[in-house]
Amino acid sequence: MKEDKGLKSRGWWLMVVVITLKVAECGQPVLHRIGGGRNTWAPHTNFTQWSSQERFYVGDWLYFGFDKRIYNVLEVNSTSYENCIDKDFIYNVTRGGRDVFNLTVAKTYFFLSGRGYCFEGMKVAIHVQEIPPEQLLPNSSNGSQSYVYSHITLLAMLAVAASAWTFPY
Structure with a gap:
């Protein structure tokens, strides 16, 4: 009986391993902390370098952590991004300073902070891909x-x- 119970126990753990591997390959959405730190959205950070080292897929989320009394997060078009224009933005992500944004389409998203902080490096382009085949x-x-x-x-x-x-x- 003990030997039979051991086989069942090993079978159970094998099932857990197989299921864990299957979950990992299902392409679960990922939460990306912009810039990688705790207060992720801050001036004088190289967001271009950070985003070039990440892989973003449809369904992933972005996390912006910042002081909402000072900074904001605006989704803008490419022209506004290049020229740090915070007028006529597409979407104001800013809610409470610990804000998330869902990447729902495979495209390049552009974000910046208004109030002049874009000129201090607070902008990021996020290149989103379809879930890999x-x-x-x-x-x-x-x-x-x-x-x-x-x-x-x-x-x-x-x-x-x-x-x-x-x-x-």
């Missing part, structure tokens, strides 16, 4: 559907694995 199921034409199907596959694996083992009560 290796993280999607094959033979699907719609990436977001594949992303969902990946999770359905994970749930199916859980159900099959759970039914394969009988646990004593």
Whole structure:
């Protein structure tokens, strides 16, 4: 009996490892801390260098941490970004100084801080890509559907694995 229980225990851990690997490959959304630090949105930071070292995918989130009494976060177009123009912005991300922004489309997003801080380096361009094909199921034409199907596959694996083992009560 002890040997049988040990096999079930090893089987359980094998199932946990397989499921963990499957979750990792499903392309879960990532929260990127702008600039990488605690107070992430601050002057005199090289956001261009930081963003060039990150990989952003549709569904990921950006976290901006800052003092909202001093700074703000505005989504702007490329011209406004290049010239540090804070008028006619697309979206004001600023809420409470610990703000998040969802990357919903594969494109380049442009953010800056108004009030003159853009000229002190408070701007960042975020190049967002589709979820990589290796993280999607094959033979699907719609990436977001594949992303969902990946999770359905994970749930199916859980159900099959759970039914394969009988646990004593």
